[in-house]
Amino acid sequence: MSAHANAYVPKSRVAKWFEARLPILGLVHSSFVAFPVPRNLNYFWTFGAILMAFLGIQIVTGVWLAMHYEPSATQAFNSVEHIMRDVNYGWLLRYAHANGASMFFVAVYVHIFRALYYGSYKAPREVLYILGVIIYLLMMATAFLGYTLPWGQMSFWGATVITNILAAIPVVGDTIQSLLWGGYSVGNPTINRFFSLHYLLPWMIVGVVVLHVWALHVTGQNNPTGIPIKSSKDAVPFTPYATIKDVFAVVVFMILFAWFIFYQPNYLGHADNYVPANPAVTPAHIVPEWYFLPFYAILRAVPSKLGGVILMFSAVLILALAPWLDTSRVRSCNYRPIYRQFFWLFLAVTVILGWLGAKPPEGGYVIASQICTFYYFAHFLLVMPIVGLIETPKALPGSILESVTGPGKQVSGSGMPAGAAAAPTTKG
């Protein structure tokens, strides 16, 4: 790794003065300008930037919404409608925030499955990867808390179901539940607490994202071949190459985001959440947001409440063990013909679990959920260790450059660091 190949040299006197006192410009330079990026990254590697963009969008729209929102059991629903009706562009802020959460999860799922496919969790990136799992957990908590705030029927009953689930935890469950409720049921103190926590957790996400990026810049990025950067020709500097590609990908993703905001703003939500919360009336089906559905299916697959809770949390936490469960020495699935099949099967099972999570917990759905839940865990506990031992991986290319150009060929121009200074060439 040559993260400091292009050391930052401040040009202006002000920059020199500042850099001598706090070398933050140098930090930014080494992280986002000179940082060597494998030249063969595909578009799955732009989702980190997309996630950064959504973290920013959620925080900005959220701060503005909080200026108009009232966290109280009697006023929350009406204050959200006040935002929708009377606040200038309030409808835009709210729809952007609500759909932004969904898009955040779309992007994080692509990001996670990319890490799983290309073996980005393997040494030396275990800590980087586990920080990612922590961010994912914080995102889930934040999204759940946020969904309760409009105080519609699904908000209220979702909060009731989830806090009841936590009560199943032995010894401390009841205490956790009372602390979250602030009383003997979900009510006014609950919404106050949830609002406070919903404002707190995103800043914890920001903190862990800083660590995540820091860890990334120690180990460097993985790439589709899974082999490390061996020479400067394998890499290009982050700016302009990765920057422009990331910006392009973010803008393309924003088209999808805009489609939902402007033309399908309620598609990803539930109609029931436009009915004000009513503790006396239980909705026919209590269903969480789509991004929780696979875990909801796992929760309901087991007849025991405590067993369901343990399995649901394990389903997330087991992700963090992937670096040690996977026994293969090869990172990328592109060179793992057997495990690659299992990867796609695992993805399909997760999607099916999501579909089952939206169905009522009865008859065949429960049996299907149980089979899929079994496979979900078997993927980590059986497939990952066993396939890694018995599989014969395909031959890895000699270098990243070779995987791009084919063996023995040369490319025009060069990678790090001369590439940064190369004159623009016209395509002919």
Added chain:
Amino acid sequence: MKLSSLLAASLLALSLGAPLGSSAASAEDAHGGNQPPRLKWSYAGVFGRFDQAQLQRGFQVYKEVCSACHSMKLVDFRNLAEEGGPDFSESQVKALAATYQVKDGPNDAGEMFERPGRPADKFPPPFPNDQAAAAANGGKAPPDFSVLAKARTFERGFPWFITDALPFVGYSEQGVDYIHAVLNGYEEPPKGTEVPDGVHYNKYYPGHLIAMPNPISDGQVTYAKNEAGQPVVPETVDQYTRDVAAFMAWAAEPHMMARKALGLRVILFLILLSGLLYYVKKRVWADVGGEVHGLQPELHKAG
């Protein structure tokens, strides 16, 4: 295995799941309603716009029929004159508001009093509180109209729930279709169906037994005629309920037209910007011999 085989695997899995799905669908029929027919709405789709005349007629139906029991607490009189809505004139709204008595106070003497409504007031509810509304309506308060069009929907099932999100074939008017269907769904119960006192048989209501009696009949509301003295639209239940459902769609989403108009500009801008960025990116990467194309180039390389 590539994306195509993933899709095949998922489809296979879903088709294996189909027997489960159909059994559940019949279970839903047992306690659910029929699928409401899909109607054409002027405001559906990317270029959709509310039909102002229809919103005005819908408001008339609400005022003369529905508002006897259903509140609309989140809507102000002034909203009726705002852009993108029924587009009543300011003076019409002022006159309309003045026909309502609004509770205000306390005054200097500490007393509550009634005064004529102003455009900035919200629509006064027909009952003083939810308990009074419930007591007068067989134990359950009639739902508020403000966001009802967004609060009602029906299951579309696979694969329609996916296509519903897409451009051109998309569908987001389930709420109004459901409302229209229920209002037209009163019919004689099938033989052998017990209908207890105080509820009514409805083809589209989940469970088929609805507390609300058939609220409207042909000719009940007299619409304004055109200059020749001819009715503009038929005075039928079907037309009334289309009009009131459209009005409810506006009441639930008063900025819908502004939203769709802004969306078009935003999306066109983003498409243009991404096109330009694509070429900038291509130019930048040309310095190092161009970018690798394809998602998994090394899968296609020999050796």
